Structures are given as C-alpha cells and as structure tokens.
Amino acid sequence: MFHTRRFVPVLAAVLSGAVVAQDRVAVPPAAGAAELARAAARAQVHNKRVLAVLCAAGADFAEVLKKDPTLSRKLLYEFETVQFVGEQADAQALTWQFAEAVREKPALVVLGADGKVLARLPRAACTTGTGPDAARLLPLLEPHFCPPVDADEKLAAALATAKKTGRNVFIRFDAPW
Numbered sequence: 001m002f003h004t005r006r007f008v009p010v011l012a013a014v015l016s017g018a019v020v021a022q023d024r025v026a027v028p029p030a031a032g033a034a035e036l037a038r039a040a041a042r043a044q045v046h047n048k049r050v051l052a053v054l055c056a057a058g059a060d061f062a063e064v065l066k067k068d069p070t071l072s073r074k075l076l077y078e079f080e081t082v083q084f085v086g087e088q089a090d091a092q093a094l095t096w097q098f099a100e101a102v103r104e105k106p107a108l109v110v111l112g113a114d115g116k117v118l119a120r121l122p123r124a125a126c127t128t129g130t131g132p133d134a135a136r137l138l139p140l141l142e143p144h145f146c147p148p149v150d151a152d153e154k155l156a157a158a159l160a161t162a163k164k165t166g167r168n169v170f171i172r173f174d175a176p177w
Contacts, residue, residue, distance in 0.1 A: 032088045036082055040113050048079055049146060050081075050082060051075065051082070052083075052108065052111060053083040054092060054093055054106060054107045058085075061132075062083040065081070066081070078141070079110075100120075106127065107122050107126065108125075110141065110144045119140070155169075
C-alpha cells in the first residue's frame with residue numbers, strides 16, 4: 001500500500017533540491033545577447049534607446065527604476081530596458097569595456113538602436129545609499145533621449161511611397177512622439 005506520509009517529505013526534498021539546482025545553473029551568454037538584440041530592434045522601431053541595467057545576483061534594479069515615480073515615465077517612453085544579472089552582467093560589462101561595473105553594481109549602459117555604447121553610468125551616478133537617485137540620474141540620461149520624429153514628415157514620405165507603389169497607408173496613433 002502507498003503511504004502518503006512518507007512520500008510527501010521525500011517529494012518536498014526532491015522539489016526543493018530541483019529549485020536549488022536551477023538557481024546554480026548559469027544563464028548562457030547567448031540568452032542575454034538575444035534579449036539585447038530584441039530590445040535594439042524594438043528601440044529602432046519605436047525611436048528609443050536601449051538601457052542596459054547591470055546588477056548583482058539576486059537584485060532587480062530595473063524593477064526598482066520602473067517603480068520610481070520620477071524615472072518610470074521617462075524610462076517607459078525613452079528606453080527599452082534590458083537587465084543583466086550576476087555573471088551575465090560581468091560578461092556584458094567586459095564586452096562594453098566597463099570594468100567599473102564589474103566591481104560595483106548596479107550600473108547602467110545607454111546604447112543606441114545600432115548597439116553602439118553612448119554612455120556608461122557607474123553606481124555612484126545611479127544610486128544613493130537607499131536606491132536610485134532620480135535627481136542625479138535624469139540629467140545624465142536626458143542628453144541620450146532620441147530626438148522626436150516629425151510625424152508630418154513621416155506621413156508625407158509614407159503617402160508618397162504608397163502613391164508610387166499603389167499601396168495603402170496604415171496609420172497608428174500610439175507613438176509617444
């Protein structure tokens with residue numbers, strides 16, 4: 001006969017061991033590169049920059065930035081945010097020649113839609129002792145905002161192209177610019 005009392009603790013131990021084992025598995029660098037490529041593609045379509053957040057293992061600095069009332073709106077409309085954690089953050093920091101981010105996290109890297117590094121912001125520029133410092137961070141990020149696109153020019157170009165090719169123009173009214 002099957003004894004449930006003996007099976008439950010064994011099942012709990014096996015499941016908790018599986019969770020611990022999953023925590024130790026390193027995320028392959030290709031996963032971070034793929035996420036970065038997707039963010040760059042979205043940034044190019046939506047006239048944004050990419051903000052790479054490099055943080056220590058177990059930290060979620062990107063979520064902290066999104067919850068800050070002063071920063072959240074700017075981050076939403078100006079940046080595609082990608083977070084790298086732990087060893088993956090170290091590997092990306094070395095790729096971008098940002099050794100200071102390996103020593104002190106969190107750190108931010110602003111990238112263009114083409115993947116070119118525009119700015120490196122170390123921990124001292126990003127945070128105070130308690131969390132993100134919007135008063136210091138916003139003036140450092142603002143020069144890297146994308147210039148707004150002139151919607152009238154873009155519409156005129158699309159209409160001219162549509163007229164030449166005999167196609168229709170689909171207009172979306174969701175662009176923040």
